[in-house]
Amino acid sequence: MAARERGTIKAKANFNVSEDVAALRKAMEGIGTTEKTLIDILTHRSSSQKQAISKAYEETTNRILVNDLKGDTQGNFENLLVALARPPAVNDAKWLIKAMKGTGTDNSILIEILASRTNKQIKELSAAYAEETKKTLIQNLKTEVSGDFGKAILLLAEGARDESTNVNADKAREDAKALYHAGEKKLGTDESKFIEILCKRSIPHLRQTILEYKNISGKTLQKSIEKEMSGNLEELLVDIVKCVMSTPAYFAEKVYKSMKGAGTDETTLTRVMVSRGEIDMLDIRAEFKKLYQNSLFKEISSDVSGNYGDCLNVICGGED
Known part of the structure; x- marks a missing residue:
């Protein structure tokens, strides 16, 4: 099955860009925000449809949709909506930039993104990264990672994995x-x-x-x-093996760990739900149920609430 058919975020039939722009403006104008409208539009349009909305929104209002979403919402809900409104490659680039910002590097984010993305996705995120930072991803990684772990990360960041489907x-x-x-x-x-x-x-x-x-x-x-x-190299190579065996199972485990125990790692939860929503969320749900004997929908419902929880449950797409 094509990856897109395994996602829960799909293209809307009879898509009308100007209607969506008008609805978004109305939802954010004046006092208060109609969060339900924002959730509904951003979780029921494909990525290319949302880019068309963003473009038309800017042409109509002279404002940038992502900035207006930031101004009108806050916290985890804001981060979630902004990520839904951006192109996937821009999200990946922004997450990598953040992982390398300041002192120290959040290697687990580098590992998650570079171990799980296809060559095409890596090429696209590299282009978005260069546009955002005016430097190449490889240039910046070289200053952040070293040793065997660095060698492995740089190899993955080239996006040059063999793509032949024949197995000898x-x-x-x-x-x-x-x-x-x-x-x-x-x-x-x-x-x-x-x-x-x-x-x-x-x-x-x-x-x-x-x-x-x-x-x-x-x-x-x-x-x-x-x-x-041991260390980062072990984590990276184990994650590659997990993704090779089943990318959906790999992400089901990520989501589970982000909600397990006291407190929730909303950053990871948001990143996984948004980055996989259009690709393989149905498979992630199935793996989650198989691994943890509970539905992802139930787990999210019991772990997060409010508009943030509502929006995540729409991306999850239903009970299993």
Whole structure:
């Protein structure tokens, strides 16, 4: 199935851009804001439709839609609406900029975005990043990351993963053997071999390699990485393995962790729900139910409330 068909945010049939612009203006003008209208429009239009709305909004009002949303809403709800109104590549670029801002780097955001995006998405976010910062993503990453982790992140940021869909079982077995000899079978670990294979090979090839690895070593590749590596490199390579096996399951786990325990990590929750809403939210919901015996809709309802919670539940798209 095409990825877009697995999303909950879809294009609106009989889309009328001027009607939407008028409705948004009305919802934000005067005293008070009609939040329901903002939620309804921004969660029931495809990304390209929302870009058409933004363009027409600016032409009609001489104002920028995202700025008006910021001025009219606040907190997590504001962040959620703004992200829904922006193009996906701009969101990814903004999240990466924020992750690298100030002292220290939020490596977990770099890992999540670069481990889970396709070459096309990485090329698009790189272009958006350059437009926002006047520097290339690679240039900025070089000043933020180093060592083996840096090498792996830079490889992913090139967006040059092999995209062939043909799987050669012999080559996958060779790679599985190479990984086994670079880790479990060796005193010390040859990290560069793990980086080269996991950051460059195609997703179908890696799936087969992971199966072959289990046959050869008797344990999962993830377990071996966790034993052999540590820190950011371990987190990155484990996340690549998880995304190779099932991107929806990877994001179901992310969403679960953002709501687990005391307090909610709204930043992660917003990022995942918005970035996957148009792609594979239906699959994330199914994986969530399978992994945690509870529906994502119920989990969101019990964890967040108000307009923010209402909007997330619309993106979630229903009870399972």
